[in-house]
Amino acid sequence: GAVVSQHPSWVICKSGTSVKIECRSLDFQATTMFWYRQFPKQSLMLMATSNEGSKATYEQGVEKDKFLINHASLTLSTLTVTSAHPEDSSFYICSARYYRMDYGYTFGSGTRLTVV
Amino acid sequence: AQKVTQAQTEISVVEKEDVTLDCVYETRDTTYYLFWYKQPPSGELVFLIRRNSFDEQNEISGRYSWNFQKSTSSFNFTITASQVVDSAVYFCALSEPSSNTGKLIFGQGTTLQVKP
Numbered sequence: 001g002a003v004v005s006q007h008p009s010w011v012i013c014k015s016g017t018s019v020k021i022e023c024r025s026l027d028f029q030a031t032t033m034f035w036y037r038q039f040p041k042q043s044l045m046l047m048a049t050s051n052e053g054s055k056a057t058y059e060q061g062v063e064k065d066k067f068l069i070n071h072a073s074l075t076l077s078t079l080t081v082t083s084a085h086p087e088d089s090s091f092y093i094c095s096a097r098y099y100r101m102d103y104g105y106t107f108g109s110g111t112r113l114t115v116v
Numbered sequence: 117a118q119k120v121t122q123a124q125t126e127i128s129v130v131e132k133e134d135v136t137l138d139c140v141y142e143t144r145d146t147t148y149y150l151f152w153y154k155q156p157p158s159g160e161l162v163f164l165i166r167r168n169s170f171d172e173q174n175e176i177s178g179r180y181s182w183n184f185q186k187s188t189s190s191f192n193f194t195i196t197a198s199q200v201v202d203s204a205v206y207f208c209a210l211s212e213p214s215s216n217t218g219k220l221i222f223g224q225g226t227t228l229q230v231k232p
Contacts, residue, residue, distance in 0.1 A: 032217065032218065034220065036222075041227075042224075042225075043207065043222050043224045043225045044207070044222045045222075046219055046220075046221065049217040049219055057217060091159055093159075095220065097218055097220075103149060103166075103168075103213060104149075104151075104163070105151070105211070105220050107160070107161045109159070110159045110160060112159070
């Protein structure tokens, strides 16, 4: 239970284009989702927290206009990297918090973005 | 503010050796959760353990064991009789569920290399 599906697994795009990454909770309602970015050999850095039906909360230093997050339903959150540049190349992972018999976080499998 | 420190960047051991990964955390909350995750080269995060702040019992699961000490704000992870398949990056993480977002913050990660 508490499965999150993230797509695509990898994407290559041209500089200046936009890329959308989807994160779906398959068997539970995710009122809160988190988006992380991970550069090679580094930790997962929280980019933003999205709550269903409201604006995302961005961490300090993360450009809101560049990384658009939409959480329009209880099962879907999307991250759009707008006008991507090579420095945006990274591994992006979504996560959802769940409350069932216990409390925890479930993670998508990640999206490897390469901007050429 | 919540913070997690994993001072060991890389550890290399020979198979069958025991290895301990250190984790020190900072939080102002009395209620919090600590986690350990494993990240193999594929990138997916594998959940290993969750511990809440009111449960200081140490835990053992097969070759894995965890030592939680509130007095020193540490949550260390030991692998007994390490195997090559244990090679991965290991992250310690902290969440404060009572905060507005309940976000999960990761330490810097420790890369474990187990040599045959």
